[in-house]
Structure formats: structure tokens, C-alpha cells
Amino acid sequence: MKFFIDTANLDQIRKAKEYNLIDGVTTNPTLFSRETGDWREIAAKICREVEGPVSLEVIGLEAEEMVSEAKELVKFGPNVVVKIPMTEQGLKAVNILSGLGIMTNVTLVFSPLQGLLAAKAGAAYVSPFVGRLDGLGQSGMELVEQLTTIFDNYDFSTQVLVASIRHPMHVLEAALIGADVATVPFSVIMSLVRHPMTDKGLQQFLDDWKKSQAK
């Protein structure tokens, strides 16, 4: 499973890169709103910082606007994937962009049939929002399973990009299902590293070593 980081924060991207864990980046307007400075400069820096795909989202709601924004967004780098909302106009835009060879990530996917339509329109990625579904008392991971099965059934090249991840169990379940990508917030990535038994075991090794050297 590929790991993307779900952030527009360059420090987080640089720190996560030190572990060579990051295969790509996803952003959205909310994530950019948390950063200071011109979003264009930040987007350009992110695209230079990582080799893998960087999702940048359109703001327009009409297909023509989305297509024209997409044409601007791809100028940030060859690794840009244009994030398009799962709407009628969004599907129209995905179809046009796919014809132009521009990769798209269809975002805000909450049902398997939305995902199927996005794949048929030519999306490179679909993003099921697992955390937000769980928050409604529905199973985000069931949606990931359904999308994975549907894409396998019909040999779609569209990748399932698990989004809205809230905790390590989401990452584990996505990997067990065989999702193509999980886009993970920095705090969750770091919590995957840590285990109290690792800390306890390491302390024990160091204490024993110190004792034996003092003899």
C-alpha cells in the first residue's frame, strides 16, 4: 500500500520524507487555509519537494471552470493530480481531463456507486472519506472494500485512495483490504511508529547494558 501524507504543511512533508514513507501528498482547500502565505507558492514548493503524485483541488463548481483551473494547476509540476469533487459537473470535468491526459483524484466519495461512476469517467484515483462516514455511524471501511471489489471485478486502473483517516486502525484495515493508497495525516503517521512495548524493551536493553558495563 502506498502512503500519501494528507497535508499542505511543508515542515510535515519534509519530516515525513526523512523516513522515506511518503509516496505522495494530498491537499484540499481546508488544509491550505491552515497555512500562512500564498497557496500558489506553497503548492509549487510541495510539488518540488516530493517526486510522487500531489493532489491539488479545484474550487470551481462548473465543469468548464474545473477544466480551466486544472490546466493551471498542472503547471505546478508533472506530478500534479487534479482533485475534482464527486458531482455531475465534476464527472464531466474528469471525462474531459482524462481525454487531455490530466490525472484526476475524485474526492468526497461516500458511496460505491459514486466511485464506480468516477472510475468510468476516467479518474486515476477515487477518495472514499472513511472517517467522515464512521462519524455518521456508517462503515467507511465497508466502502473501501466495495470499491476495491468493484475495481478488481472490471479491471479498472483507478486506484482506491483511502482518505479522511483518523487513526492507526484505519491504516491497518485499509492495508488488510488491499487498498492502493492511504492518505494519512502527519500525527497518525507518527503514531504508527510508536509502541509502548518498544520503548519499554529498549529501556530494559539500555539499563542491562549499563549494569553489565559497570561490573
Ligand code: G3P
Ligand atoms: O484530503 C481529503 C481528506 O483526507 C480530508 O479528510 O475528513 O480529515 O477533512 P478530513
